[in-house]
Amino acid sequence: MLSTPAELRATTSAPSKPMGSDHHTVAIPPMPDYNGRALAYTAAAAMIVTGVLQNAFHQWQLWLVVAAFVWPHLAYLLTRRTFLRKSPRIRQKMLIFDCVVGGAFVGCIGLVAIPSASVALMLMFSCLIVGGIRQWMLGTGFLVATTAATLAVAGGPAENFHAPLLTSIVSILATGIYICVTAYYSHQQAQALMLAKTQIQNQREQSIALSHKLSKYLSPQVWQSIFTGERDVRLETQRKxxxxxxxxxxxxxxxxxxxxxxxxxxxxxxxxxxxxxxxxxxxxxxxxxxxxxxxxxxxxxxxxxxxxxxxxxxxxxxxxxxxxxxxxxxxxxxxxxxxxxxxxxxxxxxxxxxxxxxxxxxxxxxxxxxxxxxxxxxxxxxxxxxxxxxxxxxxxxxxxxxxxxxxxxxxxxxxxxxxxxxxxxxxxxxxxRSFLEHEHSGFAMYLDSEKITEKERRTILAALEDAADRLRHEEDAT
Structure with missing residues (x-):
């Protein structure tokens, strides 16, 4: 009836680490669409069987059990073995179709409260996780429209909206199991994605550190032009x-x-x-x-x-x-x-x-x-x-x-x-001139007045006066 809310069937690999470091792959635990859809339709089948046994649903609705067990396999073949596999956003489109099927089912059982609410809850939960608010609004629209159309064809809602106790319990349990299982896989995937993000960040920092080390072997201008993509690393020359x-x-x-x-x-x-x-x-x-x-x-x-x-x-x-x-x-x-x-x-x-x-x-x-x-x-x-x-x-x-x-x-x-x-x-x-120099054995002076601050100037003047007094004293002594 619906697809899994979070599917990442392949492993997510962080970019390759710099040469000399280990390459780690973050395996994200997948819950494929096939498994999620099979779980949801099995839950719906359990509701139908229980409802028929307790005379809450019509006997002919047992045929829906067959459809519930066949459709997940058929959907898998359509999305993995035919041209549909190349269709963009195929998961969202298949989920919309599940909403249409769910609306038809709710209409067939005449809006019996708890089973209908259970099916709608599973569908809305999937829509929110797979496509966010937009998918939720779209799925809700198709669910309501299909339910209304089915009710019009079937002659309106059931006379009694209350389901037998066992049917209600099975509906609630089946929905709870589906939500818990899909939430568990969503949580596992979120953790794996966070780990992948951390690894990617660490590898990015290592790559930056390595690039700065390699830059020591190149002139900064050449290194900058290479790492910004302005210059290709290939054998080429020009006259300049x-x-x-x-x-x-x-x-x-x-x-x-x-x-x-x-x-x-x-x-x-x-x-x-x-x-x-x-x-x-x-x-x-x-x-x-x-x-x-x-x-x-x-x-x-x-x-x-x-x-x-x-x-x-x-x-x-x-x-x-x-x-x-x-x-x-x-x-x-x-x-x-x-x-x-x-x-x-x-x-x-x-x-x-x-x-x-x-x-x-x-x-x-x-x-x-x-x-x-x-x-x-x-x-x-x-x-x-x-x-x-x-x-x-x-x-x-x-x-x-x-x-x-x-x-x-x-x-x-x-x-x-x-x-x-x-x-x-x-x-x-x-x-x-700003630069003065004077050098002898035992004496050297290099003065660049443009680079001297006011505080340094006073210190230098004091040092020069002290040196001049010492030289005069030695000259007088001789």
């Missing part, structure tokens, strides 16, 4: 005009011969961490670390325009040079006496950028003669020097003071390449 940056540490080879590998590794990682923070601050895409070298490019995956990309790259290089002086003083306080200087090269031009490698192992990088030029400029630079190509110079010259360094011959370029040395921001030149 980029700004390419190379740097390395002058004196690192000599230092590696003096230090233990563990201490050297710690120093190098500290250096890479500090420089990476500067690169990301200016929006650079960190390509790779090779030995003590860093390769960064600007203009992909995101670009602010050629001029701004070039300006960001050179600004990054200037800040790296300043930051290197601060780190060098810190290393000196840790006993590293070898002077470590950074040297940098920057070029601008068309390169091939994208995924290179194999289908199962890719590297997002760039190739082209401009990459070779930037590397060559870095190797030609003096300690603490930033060399740029002519095209880079033409993009930044209005805001950056540069010095002509002549021309060099580079493989892949037909003509000699003009190069320039970056001096500083034009705004920081002269007496109003």
């Amino acid at each position: 005009k980029l700004v390419v940056f190379f740097s390395d540490i002058k004196g690192f080879t000599e230092l590696s011969e003096e230090m233990e590998p563990e201490a050297l590794t710690e120093l190098l990682n500290h250096y890479f961490n500090e420089m990476s923070e500067v690169a990301l601050k200016y929006g650079g895409t960190i390509d790779k670390f090779v030995g003590d070298s860093i390769m960064v490019f600007f203009g992909d995956p995101t670009s602010r325009g050629q001029r701004e990309d070039a300006m960001a790259c050179v600004s990054m290089a200037i800040e790296m040079r300043k930051h290197m002086k601060i780190m060098r003083q810190k290393w000196r306080s840790q006993g590293i006496k070898t002077p470590l200087e950074i040297r940098m090269g920057i070029s601008t031009g068309y390169t091939t950028v994208g995924n290179f490698g194999a289908e199962n192992r890719m590297d997002y990088t760039i190739i082209g003669k401009e990459v070779n030029l930037a590397s060559r400029l870095e190797s030609l630079a003096e300690p603490g020097e930033i060399l740029v190509s002519y095209e880079t110079f033409s993009l930044i010259k209005d805001r950056i003071m540069c010095r002509d360094k002549g021309e060099i011959t580079v493989k892949g370029f037909a003509k000699p390449v003009p190069i320039y040395e970056v001096v500083d921001f034009r705004r920081d030149m002269g007496p109003n």
